[in-house]
Amino acid sequence: MNSILPQLLINGIVAGSIYTLIALSYNLIFKLTKFSNLAHGGVLMIGSYVALYLTQNSLANLWISGLVGMVLAGCGGFIIEKTTFLPLRKKGASSMVLFIASLGVMMIIQAIIVIIFSNQSWNLLSIDTISVTYSIFGGLISNTQVLILLIDVIAILILTALFKLTLFGKIVKAIGDDAETAKVIGIDTEKYTGIVVFIASSIVGLAGILISLDAGMEPSIGLGFLFKGIIASIIGGANNFLGPVVGAFFLGLIENVGIWKLRGEWKDVIAFVVLILYLSFRKIKTLKE
Amino acid sequence: MEYLIHLAILLSIYAILGISLNLLLGYTGLISLTHASFFGMGAYVTALLLVHTKTSFLLSVLLGVILVMPISTFLGMISDQFNKNDYMLVSLGLNVIIFGLFNNLSNLTNGALGISGIPRPVLFNIDFSSNSNYLLLALVLLLLIYLFSHYIVRTSFGRVLKTIREDENVSKSFGFNTRYYKLVIFVITASMAAVSGSLYASYFSYIDPSSFSVTTSMLILSITIIGGLASLPGTLIGTLFFILFPELLRFVGIPSEEVFQLRQLMFGLIIVLLMMHRPQGFMGKYKL
Amino acid sequence: MKNNSLLNLDNVTANYGSFKALDRVSLTVGEGEIALLLGPNGSGKSTVLKTIFGLLPIVSGKISLHGLPFKPVSFEMPMNSFALVLQGQKIFPGLSTHENLEIGGFSIKSKELVDKRISEVLDIFPMLIKLMEIKAGLLSGGEQQMLALARSLIANPKIILLDEPTLGLSPKIAKEVFHKIKEINELNKVSFLIADHNLNLLSFLSRRGYYLESGKVTLCGNLDKIFEKHFLKMIMK
């Protein structure tokens, strides 16, 4: 079967691994703060543009700038949480108010990045680095894509270990289940939320870096990738920890296999059609009970 | 002077969009991000009709509305199944899907290349190619929609919308078929957005999908919120601020390619500050 | 005031926004003693418990532990060996019974110690053993109350603040809950400050209580004295 299906499958898996990081980190924050946080898309871009700035001015090699990008994205997410969303939550703001505030933050981050870096697409790898491609099952996969898969698997393992096996993870799960009860038994919910936001923001920063390694990053696509992460975490089943991972790879594969017949531009449409179908079935299922 | 007219036309186009979204969010509490799609549908209907057939502008506006009504009814029914957070995601999804259709149905919409050469209308033997005449047309349409919205808000229908915003279940227990009310206001506001789309297409004589994307929906949302929820004059002020702010920056000497980014930055900042201290916006009466 | 008292409130005033929730409330709870908070709905009983636990800021007056004044902060209370079981927020419905108990020991660093404490507490609450893997939200009212009590015991508190432990329970189960409280009090020398309506069962636990009316302690001392003064008013209110 010399058709391009294997290649599409590989692209699907690579896309799935990037969506995984976004979906996992988005879900971690959503379960604690209970609102759709668009600023998460902005933090994604902070990660990639910091790494871009460092490599471009050859201040650091790829690995270090990637690390610094992740940490700064983490700090960015943390600062946004403490300066914007925490005071709003203390005022008892509804999830709608929090959502619109996150829209504002997203607009700010995007505008700053466009002012500093302009609108063009940037790729972290300079053209001259030789990209070795391997072929498996009749499709080609570049060494950077292999790197992305590796990093993704490592990140999933670390996060699962941290949030599934440790007491810290259990407390975070308890806060997600009922923040009021957690407060009443003496857990410092805001401290834990801050730590989780920092971890999740650095993970989404890592996702931003991987995107700019694979396909290249531009300010207008940060939000688009966040939507994919949100869809993945919903269709994967947000209540169990690894649900978003399943959702992410499912979405990655459906999108890339979907464009086998249609052209590439249909990816976004496919993703949201999948979301609406899923939400409708979930609604019908609850009505039946 | 010519430039001022251009700004005034832009103002009336975006004001119509802002008013219609305010009816949805400010009065009924529905946060819909599908608005740019209806804006786009109106634009494409008018563009295609004016370019390929001899229909008059007013007829094309009417046909645009007639096309949008069944579609918005259908989309309204879909998105009404969901509660607050899912509703917003679904409405956003519908916008992305329709944007995808504008982009990819190239035989109909000419895809990403868009449609050019959309003529200016000639009505009652007034040639609207000159901007000042066109401004008249735009202002008349804005005035009509403003008065119509002002009327809706004053009727019992408007009052029921507000009860849906406040506590839909209690409103249901009083015997109001809230689903039907939400659908009617959704279709009305979608038609208003279509009218503004027709104005936009004929004025710029070129349209492409990029001006009907999710970012446009979010832009309209930010105008409505900053202007003030549940306050129609507030939306006018919000739109005025949206249009004039870049001119202020140009006046102060900011290079013009940075002007729109600074506007987005300023808008983002204002939204965050408003949510902190005045969630109902400048002149708004409804706190989210 | 005698300083061997474990907990002491001296003219404490607290507000809910503009509404004066507590007005110069004074009360004491001795070592290993059970004190009661009585009064009609909305008289501020649970507000007293919330204020002691630092969930509500104190406007004036002083709270002292073993005679030493301190400013209660909710997430430092476990270290001061305080535990609170509030009516609305008793358990984590989405977590299993076992996880609820583990969370009870969140302030204990070593995992082995937490597991040891869980098994010790299960000796006192044997009915929870068969429910360990069931989601707490699916437990019956009585079982949830037992779980909340068990969870509050994990961290070895010296005093447990209990808010309406028998709300919604049938008289039989309410009696069981109260027997359990009596057992914990005698076995582990844990003192209690309990806010509840059910006088009959409360009188079985302790003879000393405080009667609250819209945020003010209008009467304190022996239960029978409170009863004579306020019999009609109490149920008629």
Next chain:
Amino acid sequence: MTMIKIHNLRKRFGRADVVNNFSAEIFKNTIVGFVGPNGSGKSTVINLLTGVETIDHGDIYISDILVKNKKKLINNYSFNISRTYQDPRIFDQMSVLENVLIVLNKRKVLSSFFETKKPFNSSKVEEVLRKVDLWGKRSALAGDLSYGQRKILEFARVLAMDTRICIFDEPFAGLFAEMKLIVSELILDLKASGKTVVLIEHDMDQIVKLADYVLVMNAGKLIAKGKPSKILSRNDILDIYIGKDLHEK
């Protein structure tokens, strides 16, 4: 003639039967007191009756019509029922006047589209608001009212709706003495004008004064019904409230 007949109603939250096999009859043009300690399931029964909660099992007949479609119950107006809530559910960001005017609105979308200020509505609203002494505050936002005023506003809304069956969930809680008097007078007026009233209340003074008939509920079951004076002096009833040995002293 029975206005409402409830036949072994059951409701379960998780594994707890909040209401199990609850049956009762509410007679036309009477004031029925519905009492029981906190958490006994009183509010849940009322929520089941007015469609706020879905019914697990059991039947409800309202003026002899079996309410088949459980979902329809949420539309209380069509069953001629109006109610207040323990924690008042009023439209906070609308004026006091609009909060009451809404129940006199035309119900159909089209007709409500052409209904602006109508003399009939506003005069009825004024009459009702004057009765509860809120006419002075008619243009204030409902959200800015005190707890007692919010209770009274919700009470006024039920008066304005003029339905055959009125259910009040702790209408006297949070009211000052003279306002309690006004409310009890208005409830008696409701009965005089042929309405059927269900009164959930802890304040036994009001129950004894107003109720023709009392239903006592505890832990999800109906444990007693009859004349208030007879019921409330029975030992087993007092036992639930305050305890055996204490009240014998």
